[in-house]
Amino acid sequence: MSTMKLPRRPLAALGLTGLAAAALAGSAKPAEAQSVDDMLNKKKVSIGILIDLPPFGVVNAKNEYEGYDVDVAKLLAKYLGVTLDLVPVTGPNRIPYLLTNKVDVLVATFGITPERARQVQFSIPYSSIDILLVAPRQRKIANAAELKPLRVGVARASTQDTAITGAAPQGTRIMRFDDDATTAQALLSGQIDAIGVNNITLKQLQAMNPSAQYEPKFALRHQPNGITLRRGATDLHQWVNTFIYFITNNGELNAVHQKWFGGPLPQLPVF
Amino acid sequence: MMRHFGPLEAWFIITAVRWTLLLSAIAFIGGGLGGLLVALARTTAQRWLRTLAGGYIQIFQGTPLLMQLFLVFFGGNLIGSGLDPLTAAAVALTLNAAAFLGEIWRGCIQAIPPGQWEAATAIGLRPLQRMRHVILPQAGKIAIAPTVGFLVLLLKSTSLASIIGFVEITRAGQIINNVTFQPFPVFGLVAVIYFLLCWPLSFLSQRLERRFGTVSR
Numbered sequence: 362m363s364t365m366k367l368p369r370r371p372l373a374a375l376g377l378t379g380l381a382a383a384a385l386a387g388s389a390k391p392a393e394a395q396s397v398d399d400m401l402n403k404k405k406v407s408i409g410i411l412i413d414l415p416p417f418g419v420v421n422a423k424n425e426y427e428g429y430d431v432d433v434a435k436l437l438a439k440y441l442g443v444t445l446d447l448v449p450v451t452g453p454n455r456i457p458y459l460l461t462n463k464v465d466v467l468v469a470t471f472g473i474t475p476e477r478a479r480q481v482q483f484s485i486p487y488s489s490i491d492i493l494l495v496a497p498r499q500r501k502i503a504n505a506a507e508l509k510p511l512r513v514g515v516a517r518a519s520t521q522d523t524a525i526t527g528a529a530p531q532g533t534r535i536m537r538f539d540d541d542a543t544t545a546q547a548l549l550s551g552q553i554d555a556i557g558v559n560n561i562t563l564k565q566l567q568a569m570n571p572s573a574q575y576e577p578k579f580a581l582r583h584q585p586n587g588i589t590l591r592r593g594a595t596d597l598h599q600w601v602n603t604f605i606y607f608i609t610n611n612g613e614l615n616a617v618h619q620k621w622f623g624g625p626l627p628q629l630p631v632f
Numbered sequence: 633m634m635r636h637f638g639p640l641e642a643w644f645i646i647t648a649v650r651w652t653l654l655l656s657a658i659a660f661i662g663g664g665l666g667g668l669l670v671a672l673a674r675t676t677a678q679r680w681l682r683t684l685a686g687g688y689i690q691i692f693q694g695t696p697l698l699m700q701l702f703l704v705f706f707g708g709n710l711i712g713s714g715l716d717p718l719t720a721a722a723v724a725l726t727l728n729a730a731a732f733l734g735e736i737w738r739g740c741i742q743a744i745p746p747g748q749w750e751a752a753t754a755i756g757l758r759p760l761q762r763m764r765h766v767i768l769p770q771a772g773k774i775a776i777a778p779t780v781g782f783l784v785l786l787l788k789s790t791s792l793a794s795i796i797g798f799v800e801i802t803r804a805g806q807i808i809n810n811v812t813f814q815p816f817p818v819f820g821l822v823a824v825i826y827f828l829l830c831w832p833l834s835f836l837s838q839r840l841e842r843r844f845g846t847v848s849r
Contacts, residue, residue: 413810415634420807422640449797457702458797461709542810565634565813 394593409464467589472520483587496555498574514553521557648804663729670734692731717798780837
C-alpha cells in the first residue's frame with residue numbers, strides 16, 4: 362500500500378479511521394446488535410442508502426429518493442411489516458452510520474469482502490456490479506502490471522479503491538476522489554489516465570464524452586452486494602437472508618432489476 | 633437515468649441554502665454567546681478561569697473542525713445519545729466558533745490601553761461596570777473587522793457538515809453532481825451562492841467600520 366494518496370478530504374479519511382479505531386477498540390459503548398423483535402417493537406426500520414450512485418440510489422426531480430436500493434429497502438420494510446425510514450449515507454461514512462446505531466441496516470450497494478466483514482455482517486447478495494478498469498481507447502493497458510507509470514483514479518473507500526489498491530503494482534499513483542462523478546471529471550479533464558469504475562458509471566462516462574471512446578481494459582472484480590448489518594445481529598441476519606431468498610424466488614427482485622437496469626437479474630451467488 | 637443540470641436541479645441546490653443559513657445563524661449566535669464568556673474568562677483576574685478557557689481554546693483551535701464534527705455526530709451515539717445531523721453540526725460549529733471568537737475578542741479587550749482600565753478604576757467603577765461601560769464598547773469597535781472575517785469563514789465552514797450527511801449547499805451540489813456528472817455548472821452555482829452570501833457580510837463590515845471609526849490610541 363505504498364501508493365500515493367490524494368483524497369480530496371484527507372481529514373475525513375483520518376476521522377473515519379480514528380472513529381473506526383475507537384469503535385473497534387471497544388473504548389465506548391459497543392454497537393448494539395438488533396433482533397427482529399426490536400424492529401417489530403419500534404415498528405420502524407432505519408435503512409441507510411446511497412443517494413449519489415445511479416441507478417442504485419439517487420434523488421429524483423421531485424427530490425425523493427429512488428433507485429434499486431430504495432426499492433429493495435421498501436420491500437424489506439413491507440415484508441417486515443414496519444414503516445421505513447430512509448437515511449442517506451455516503452460511501453465513506455456508511456460503516457460509522459451502522460456501527461453507531463444511526464441506522465439498523467444498510468442497503469447501500471455494499472460489496473461483500475472479508476475485510477469489511479471484520480467490522481460488519483453481510484447478507485446473501487441482492488445485487489451485483491462489475492468493477493472495471495476503464496481508459497480511452499488509444500491507451501493500451503493489457504493488465505494491472507501496466508498501470509505502474511499511470512495515474513489511476515478511484516472513488517475513495519469504494520470496492521474499486523480496494524480492487525485497484527490490491528491489483529496495481531507498487532509505485533502506481535492511485536488518486537482517490539470523493540465519489541464517482543468527481544473521479545469521472547478527473548478522467549475527462551485528463552488529470553488521471555485510467556479509472557476504476559463500475560459498469561453503470563462506465564455507460565455514463567461513454568455518454569459524456571463519446572469521442573474519447575472510453576472502454577473497459579480488464580475486469581477488476583465482480584462485486585455482489587449484500588445488505589449490511591451489525592455483527593452479532595444473528596436473528597435479524599437470518600430474517601434478511603430469508604427475505605432476499607424469497608424476493609429472488611418470487612420475481613420481485615427481478616422486477617426491480619428490470620425497472621432500473623432494463624434486463625433480468627443476473628445469477629447471484631449465495632453463501 | 634442520467635439527469636441534465638436544469639432548473640429543477642438548480643432549485644434543489646438553491647433550496648439547500650436555508651440549511652446553510654440556519655446552521656450559520658445557530659453557530660454564530662451560539663458561538664457569539666459562548667465566545668463572550670470565553671473572552672471574559674480569558675481576561676479575568678481569576679487564574680483558574682483563565683486556565684480553563686485557555687484549555688478550551690487550545691483544544692478547539694488545535695483540532696480540525698472536521699474531526700470535531702465527526703466526534704460530536706458519531707461519538708454521541710457511542711456514549712448513548714444520538715444527535716441528528718443538524719443538531720450535531722450546530723453543536724460542533726458552536727463550540728468551535730466560541731473558541732475562535734473568544735480568542736479574537738480577548739485580543740480586542742486586551743488591546744484597550746491600560747490607561748483606560750486605570751481611569752475606569754480611578755473613577756470608582758467596579759470590574760463589571762468597567763467592562764460594560766468602558767472596555768467592551770471600545771473593544772467592540774476593534775472587533776468588527778475580525779469578527780465579520782470569522783463569520784464569513786464560519787459560513788463557508790458549514791460546508792464541512794456535508795461529511796456527516798447534512799444536506800447543505802455543498803452536499804446538495806455533490807448529490808446533483810452524481811446524477812448529472814456536470815461538475816462545472818453544479819459547483820459553479822454552489823460557488824456563486826456562497827459568494828452571494830458572503831459578499832454582503834464583507835460589505836456590512838466595511839460600512840460598520842466606517843461608521844464607528846477606529847479607536848484612537
